[in-house]
Amino acid sequence: MIAILTRDIRLAVRAGGGFGLGLAFFLIVVVLVPFAVGPEVRLLSTIAPGILWIGALLACLLSLDRIFALDREDGSLDLLATSPVPLEGVVAMKALAHWITTGLPLVVAAPVLGVLMSLPVEGFRWLVISLAVGTPALSTIGAFGAALTVGIKRGGLLLSLLVLPLYVPTLIFGAEVARAGATGLDVETPLVLLGAVTCVTVALLPFASAAVLRMNLR
């Protein structure tokens, strides 16, 4: 199982495009927002938590189709499915690898982008915490979407259509934590709910993803 994790991370690092791309995309989205809404600090600091969350979500979406599609193309997925590792474990490890190469860099980079968006000082901590708690759910849900669309050529657009509605609860609670943190409101309730969504997703969705992969391999 660890072998899958290390291999996927190594592939993402070496192949390029995987590791830095999401981060660069995140940066560009956040930089474009002030051009669109104007440079007024008050406005920017109000919408900063939301924009940062939307940026993170889209950056996450960008690399989802790589989770299974490449392995499907070169036959690795067939071989993994016949290997002693349960497919559920394969899915979980691949989602974890996706999170480490995409979600984690976003969490780390978020404070820097928070500065660009004039995020209030007290908001930084909660922004990072909300992203750290929420992005694993984004990767796991994304892996489910990727498993659904693995057999479809150019399934990228369909993948987004399937995955984005599933992101709604995470986005709502995550952005709420960041927003409440920035305005000094109570963050506990949304944070607990965000954590609950992540826990349930990470615990259960790999089973659905593995089932879907098996159907797709037939």
Next chain:
Amino acid sequence: MTLKVLDLGVSRGGVPVLEGVNFAVDPGEAIVLTGPNGVGKTTLLRTLAGLQPAYGGKIVVPDPEAMTYAAHADGIKAVLSVAENLMFWAKIHGTDGIDGALEAFNLRDLADRPAGSLSAGQKRRLGLARLSVTGRPIWLLDEPTVSLDKASVTLFGDVMRAHLAQGGSAVIASHIDMGLEVRVIDLTPYRARAKVSRDYDEAFL
């Protein structure tokens, strides 16, 4: 480890292609499946490997994890080195040591090359070397000698002989003679006949 196939029927894309297939593979034995293109060799192998359900009959094998499958696509990652590629499969299958496999397929000199820079034949050899590191007794091979040169075919023949001598077995879909003692099964007679039926369920296999 005897693999028994009893009255097996397989389907491709919801349409039955083979039915009533019967054979058994004993340890030390290799079976070659032949038949024209599209007869269902790949489908049969994938069904045996457990990648798709059979639509009729049974596959009897003492341990479903005794089989390993090698297809046209080798599952090779271009950015990993030859050794890294093999090492990954060794770890997945919980076996140690890729030296034997590297040696047997004459890949030692290429071990540190990125797999993306290999020729088609070299890639194929790497793909076949994976079989050795899985440590599984029953090999299911789909056209294993595609893009191999003569020397490599001989090399692979040697590996196969060693594998069979150790009590392993193989089911091979191939048209090329590898210089092995094999039993040939022609799949043509097992072709699923189109049943003419007015029952709607017919369309829902």
Next chain:
Amino acid sequence: MASIWEYANPKKFTRTVDVLLPPVAVLAVLALVTGLVWGFFFTPDDYKQGSTVKIIYLHVPSALLAINAWLMMLVASLIWLIRRHHVSALAARAAAPVGAVMTVIALVTGAIWGQPMWGTWWAWDPRLTSFLILFLFYLGYIALWSAIENDDTAADLTSVLCLVGSVFAILSRYAVNFWNQGLHQGASLSLDKEENVADVFYFPLLVCIGGFVLLFVALVLLRTRTEIRARRTRALLARERMT
């Protein structure tokens, strides 16, 4: 006694539909015409809302069906995954576009109603938002069905999507409730039908709901039959190519 699963045989199902469809369709039209004419022309205007209240005869039934169509798809998907009856999977497929259209009708009539009542076409009220999300789920489901070539794989994948989607739809519903309450006091739909709707409105509304349900049943039966026939055509073609 005949088991209900007998109708899972596509042939038996089509034959039953052939018999059932005409009366159901006629009843649906009758109920809709009666309910709508009764509702629009023979009920008094509401003392608060004036004649705008009459859109209730379209809005409430379509909203009800938008949710129940998804529920039906969920049940049908479960039956397919557990018992592998093809008719069930095809019925789920057939219901999806109908449900999606019902969602659109509910949203559009809601907007038309909301404009004079709240002074805005759209508010991010929890209920409205949930319906919009439901619509997105329908879109994804339909898109996945049409993207996959192999019929059985498509049925399998969409069934799992329906299951997972249902869980996330419920999650979203609670999340949306939480979200808007956290932002501001939303303009909520105060016209709860048990409390506020007087009998004069209530009976024509019931007839309309009945009409919509019948219409839904008729459409789903018709579309399922079409799917079965299309499926059979494809299978026969595939067979012909093979031999």
